[in-house]
Each structure stands twice: as structure tokens, then as C-alpha cells.
Amino acid sequence: MKLERVELRRIGIPLATPFRTSLGLELDRDILILRADTSEGPGWGECVAMPEPGYSEEYLDGAAHVIQRFLLPAVAALDDLTPARAAAAMAAFPGNPMAKATVEMAVMDAWLRARRSSYADHLGAVRSTVESGVSVGIADTIDQLLAEVSGYVDQGYRRIKLKIEPGWDLEPVRAIRERFPDIALQADANAAYTFADARHLAALDAFDLVMLEQPLGTADVRDHAALARMLRTPICLDESITSARSAADAIALGACAIVNIKAGRVGGYLEARRIHDVCAAHSVPVWCGGMLETGLGQAANLALAALPGFTMPADIAPSARYFATDVTAPITMSEGRIAVPDGPGLGLDPIPEILEGYTTDVVTITRFG
Ligand code: NPQ
Ligand code: MG
Secondary structure (H helix, E strand, C coil), rough: CCEEEEEEEEEEEEEEEEEEEEEEEEEEEEEEEEEEECCEEEEEEEECCCCCCCCCCCCHHHHHHHHHHHHHHHHCCCCCCCCHHHHHHCCCCCCCCCHHHHHHHHHHHHHHHHHCCHHHHHHHHCCEEEEEEEEEECCHHHHHHHHHHHHHHHHHCEEEEEEEEECCCHHHHHHHHCCCCCCCCEEEECCCCCCCHHHHHHHHHHHHHCCCCCCCCCCHHHHHHHHHHCCCEEEECCCCCCCCHHHHHHHHHHCCCEEEHHHHHHCHHHHHHHHHHHHCCCCCCCECCEEEEHHHHHCCCCCHHCCEEEEECCCCCCHHHHHCCCCCCCCCCCCHHHHCCCCEEECCCCHHHHHHHHHHEEEEEEECC
């Protein structure tokens, strides 16, 4: 297989519900979709970088630039292109995991479509459906949060995750726990606290949370280990886990009992699978995180979340949770579960007219480097 042509398409899609986190308020999604045309047919990738650095250093314009200037020339130089060879070629450049994951995702899609094999089969999926969890943004008032969460509980989500930050933590968690004594409930701080907040965070132990996700800074792995010793609530790491190696280090330090896996954060689905393998070897449960992806990104996430070590509900939601109209046929939920696509590659196709309607910019590349 050989890379012949790439289309970098920026799309803007209004969010069905505004999403506020400690990182800021998002009203719409600005997403980069990469179409890779190869000698064996097309494949699609989705970039999960946000418009501004915040979740991590990466941001959308920077990711698009590094893809065009460095990653695509390295991948286009390969005559026998496979997903693993693409990843190896891109590994020559440090960092930029979300940019790398975008290219790898598209190459893997093209390669699998040509082989009539699904993402799920290629990655090693053992389930045909995945448990869906919902990530709930910071609300203006406790009453508004209660109303929003009630709706999600009625819709059948298998777990509720509350975004927290200093000033919006114990009270919302207490209110939701009092109203819903039996739901699986967890909190995600997106690195909004420091170790100086350890005693305050320990008050969350009263609410029987399944986990507390990334309370401290991305680089504060040792502080997470110290915090874990002070809390009964299990610590899950998201931002801090950037590779299989860093997952092994965090586990060895005692910094986390659970790992959130996002392919974009770790450079692609192949590295995501290696993190799954490392965690499984240490009996550390993992679950699939989300970045408010379109149906394309969610299709790949569903395949990943169907691996055996993914034993907790994913941040994978029906399309309607995010967008009035998704770029693929809508992803739907039934009794809190979402089907893993089983068609070739991602198993879902972008609908050309919908993609076109959302498009804000397109760059076509036919000569690389
Ligand atoms: C997380 N995602 O687990 C992320 C972070 C996050 C579903 O909670 C726009 C697009 C805003 C993606 C804010 C979820 C976002 C975003 C936060 C992702 O940490
Ligand atoms: Mg998170």
C-alpha cells in the first residue's frame, strides 16, 4: 500500500449541549478530518486536538501543521505502508501524539478496508457491544445539574461522570449521590488541583465514587501516588498516561489503580492497545476515554473499548449526546450499550453531503515533502 493523496478537512459542528470543564467552555466542535487516499483505497482519521492548548500542549492548527509538514512526508515515503510502519516512521518525531494518531487512524482504516477486516477484529475485540457512560459538564447551578443528570439516568447510561474543579466539587457530587444513591458515579478534574488540595479531595471519599480521574497535574505522577495513599476513592489517570511506558511507571509508583485510555493522547490505536496490555498484565482495569468525537472517532473507540481489559463503561455516547447531526449514520444506545461496528475498517462512513455542509476549510495534498 502507498499513500497517494491526503485531504485535510476542518469541520465545525454545533454541540447539542454546551460542555464546560476546568479547561473552558465549548459551544461547538472544531475538528480536523483526514482522508487518506492510498493505492488500495481511502481511509479516514479524526484529530482530537482542541482549538487551544489546554487538555495538553497540542492544538488543532499545530496538529494540522505537523501532519502536513512532517508526518505525511514520512508516511508517504513508505512503499509497503501498514499501520505499524506508519507509526514507526512517525516515531522519529517526538511528541505530537494527537497528530500522529490522526494519521495512523486513517492509514489503519484504509489498510483494513482493503483487507475486508474490521478495527475490532484487528485490535482484538472480544465483545460486540460496549457499556456507555456519560461525561457531564460543569453546570451553572446544582438544580440544573440534577435535571441534566436525571435525563441521562433515564436514558440508561451505565455510569455518570461529573466534571469537577475547585469551587464545583463536593456540593455537586453530594447532590447527585443523594438523589441517585445507587448509580455508578465518578468525577474528573482535568488536572485542576494540586497536592495542597489533598485533604479537600479526601472528602470525596464519602460519596462512594468509582474513581477520581486526573485530580492533579499531568506531570504530577508522584503526587498522585501520595494522594492515592490518602484516599479510599481509586485514582484514575488520564492526561498523565502518554504511552505504555508511562502507564507501567505510574502503576509501579502506585499513582493509579485505573487507567483511562484515549488513542489520541497516546499517539494512536496501536499504542492504546499496548497500554491495555500493560495494564492487563498488572490487573489494572482500563476504560476508553472520549474527546467528543464524531461517529468516525467513536467507531474506532468502540473497537478499542471491546478489548478484554476494558471492564468499565466508556466515555462513548450516542451521537445525539453531542451533535444534532453526526457526520456518519448516528451511533445509538440501547439499554446503556452501544454496538461495536463490524464492517471493514471503521465500519462507518462519513456522509459526503453532511461533511461538506460542516466544512470550514479543505487542503488537498498530492505532493508530499
Ligand atoms: C476527559 N473528555 O476525559 C475529556 C476532556 C475534554 C468526554 O470528558 C471539547 C472537546 C471540550 C473535547 C473538554 C470528556 C473538551 C473535550 C474536556 C474533552 O478528560
Ligand atoms: Mg479525563
